Amino acid sequence: MKEQEQYNLVIKFLKGETSPEENENIRNFLKDDTNQKVYDEIVLIWEASYKNIHIDQKKKEIELKKLTNRIDRIHNKEKISIVSTHKRKRTVQSIAKIAAILLVLVIPFSIYFRNYVGNPDIIDDLITKTTLQGQRSSIILSDGTKVYLNSNTQLTYPKTFSENKRQISLVGEAYFEVTKDSNRPFLIKTGNLITKVLGTTFNTKAFEEDSIISISLVEGKVKILDQANNDLDILEPSQEFVYKKSSNQYAKQAFDLDKVTAWKNNILIFDGERLDDISKTLERWYGVKIIIKNNAIKKCKLKAKFENEPLINVLNTLKFAGDFEFKIKDSIVEIDGTGC
Known part of the structure; x- marks a missing residue:
C-alpha cells in the first residue's frame, strides 16, 4: 500500500x-x-x-x-x-x-x-486504547480500575491520574469496575454526558452511530452531568440512564442486568430488538458489513441468545424467526426477505 x-x-x-x-x-x-x-x-x-x-x-x-x-x-x-x-x-x-x-x-x-x-506535554500523558470490529479487550488503569472494552470502542485515559480527579473519555461500550477513592472522583466523558463516580460497577454504551447513550448501574451510585457540569440525575443499583442525542431528552428506568452485561462474557442477547439494530451489533461483534435489502424486514423484532457462536450459526437461527434469507461473501452479509 x-x-x-x-x-x-x-x-x-x-x-x-x-x-x-x-x-x-x-x-x-x-x-x-x-x-x-x-x-x-x-x-x-x-x-x-x-x-x-x-x-x-x-x-x-x-x-x-x-x-x-x-x-x-x-x-x-x-x-x-x-x-x-x-x-x-x-x-x-x-x-x-x-x-x-x-x-x-x-x-x-x-x-x-x-x-x-x-x-x-498533555498528549504525552494520554493513552488511547482502541478495539476494532470483532475485537474485545480489557485494561487496568493506574488506580486499579478495570475496564472491559466491547468491539469498535475507544478509551482515552492518562498514564497516571492526577491528585484530585480521575478523568477519561469513551466512545463505544465499556464495563467499569471502578476502584473506590473518596478523594478523587472518577469522571467518564461520553458525548454530551459526564458520569461521576467514586467507586462502583456499571456499563456505559455510547457508540457514535447509535441514537442513544445508556449508563446502567450494577453496584454503588453514580451521578450524571451535562457538559456544563449541571446535575441531570443520580442512579441507584439496577437503574439505567437513557439519553436521546437528537432531542437531549433523558429518562431513568430499570434494566436487565444479564442482557446489558452479557457481551463481557461473549454472550449476545436479543430481546425484541429490531433487525436493523441487531445488524449493527453483529457488525461490531463479527467485523462484517450487513446490508438489509428489503426495508420491510428492518422492523422485524427478534428474540435469541448466543454464546460464543460463529456468525453463520447466529444468522441461521435468526432467519427462521425473521423469515429472511442471507448470503455471505467477502465479509459482506446480504439479508433479504418478504418481512415478518
Whole structure:
C-alpha cells in the first residue's frame, strides 16, 4: 500500500467509513508497535474534533507548525520509525503529514486549541486504547480500575491520574469496575454526558452511530452531568440512564442486568430488538458489513441468545424467526426477505 493510501485509510477508519477488508488492513497495520504509537498520536488529535470554530489559514499554519515541532521532539526522544507494508522505513514525520490532513481538511479546531495548544506535554500523558470490529479487550488503569472494552470502542485515559480527579473519555461500550477513592472522583466523558463516580460497577454504551447513550448501574451510585457540569440525575443499583442525542431528552428506568452485561462474557442477547439494530451489533461483534435489502424486514423484532457462536450459526437461527434469507461473501452479509 502506498504511503498516501495509508494516510487516507487511517482517516477513513477514524470517520467510521471503512469496509471489513479495510478494517483488516488497519488490524495488520496496528500489529506493529511503532505503528500503534503513531496511530495513538493521531487519535488524540482526531478526538479534538467535536466542535467548530472559525480559524483562518494563517493560524492553521501556525498550529500545524507547532504540531510538527512536537512530533520532532517525540522522534528525537524515542528514535522511532514506521515500517511500511513494503518494509521501507519512514521517520515519524509521517505523523505530521497525516496530522496536516486532519488539521487542515478534516478536523474542527476548538477542542484542539482548548486542550492541547499551550500545553505541549498533555498528549504525552494520554493513552488511547482502541478495539476494532470483532475485537474485545480489557485494561487496568493506574488506580486499579478495570475496564472491559466491547468491539469498535475507544478509551482515552492518562498514564497516571492526577491528585484530585480521575478523568477519561469513551466512545463505544465499556464495563467499569471502578476502584473506590473518596478523594478523587472518577469522571467518564461520553458525548454530551459526564458520569461521576467514586467507586462502583456499571456499563456505559455510547457508540457514535447509535441514537442513544445508556449508563446502567450494577453496584454503588453514580451521578450524571451535562457538559456544563449541571446535575441531570443520580442512579441507584439496577437503574439505567437513557439519553436521546437528537432531542437531549433523558429518562431513568430499570434494566436487565444479564442482557446489558452479557457481551463481557461473549454472550449476545436479543430481546425484541429490531433487525436493523441487531445488524449493527453483529457488525461490531463479527467485523462484517450487513446490508438489509428489503426495508420491510428492518422492523422485524427478534428474540435469541448466543454464546460464543460463529456468525453463520447466529444468522441461521435468526432467519427462521425473521423469515429472511442471507448470503455471505467477502465479509459482506446480504439479508433479504418478504418481512415478518
